[in-house]
Amino acid sequence: MxxxxxxxxxxxxxxxxxxxxxxxxxxxxxxxxxxxxDPQPSGFAMSVARLLEHAQGQPVTPLPPSVSNAMRKSLARDQVRMFIAGVIDSGEGRRWCVGGSGQSRTDVDQWLLDVLARDRVPNIPAATAIAGQLQRRFPCPTTATAARDEPLLRN
CATH class of the missing domain: 1.20.5 (Single alpha-helices involved in coiled-coils or other helix-helix interfaces)
Known part of the structure; x- marks a missing residue:
């Protein structure tokens, strides 16, 4: 009133x-x-070194001290797998064809992490490095074959 x-x-x-x-x-x-x-301001792009650090068990997000080490490592592994899945999904069927490879998602994730650790290019964006590896390892077949519906990744 x-x-x-x-x-x-x-x-x-x-x-x-x-x-x-x-x-x-x-x-x-x-x-x-x-x-x-500035499309990739400092700290915003996930570098290969940072992705590998997270793959070793360091979570992306800060956690309170009360969270156990096992939970930290589990969360970090999940975050890395989600990052890799996002990169795979971004070009699946156009730039690479992981779904038709017959490999499990876990195998592809582990292969990518092994290759990134071995190649020692820590300062480039992880998404760029992953995309390059996917294009080399999982090229798409002819358009007629790639056009049919295939699952992205088998579990």
Whole structure:
């Protein structure tokens, strides 16, 4: 009721809200421009070295000290598998054909981690390194064969 009796209050805070919204929009816009100018700012791209560190049991996200080592390692392995699955899914059927290889997801993940550890190129983005390995190891057959529906990976 008090707000209805004092329209100046609504007007004043309505304008302030609009100004705050405009400032927030400008801030988001400057972040978007900065990202477009620098597509891989430091710390945002997962390097091969960092992926291998996570594969050894160091989780991507910080965890409280109460979390056991076994849980940390399990979470880290899951995070690495999800990262690899995302890269595989991004080019499956177009740039590489892992699904038609007959290999299990676990085997492909382990093969990729072994190759990345052996190649010793720690500073390149992990997604780039994984994509290169997938293209070499799992090239797609002719378009007629690749067009049919095949599962991405067998479990």
């Amino acid at each position: 008090r707000l209805i009796k004092h329209p100046g209050f609504i007007h004043r805070y309505g304008i302030l809200g609009l100004v705050a919204w405009a400032i927030a929009g400008c801030a988001a816009s400057s972040v978007a421009v900065r990202s477009a100018a």
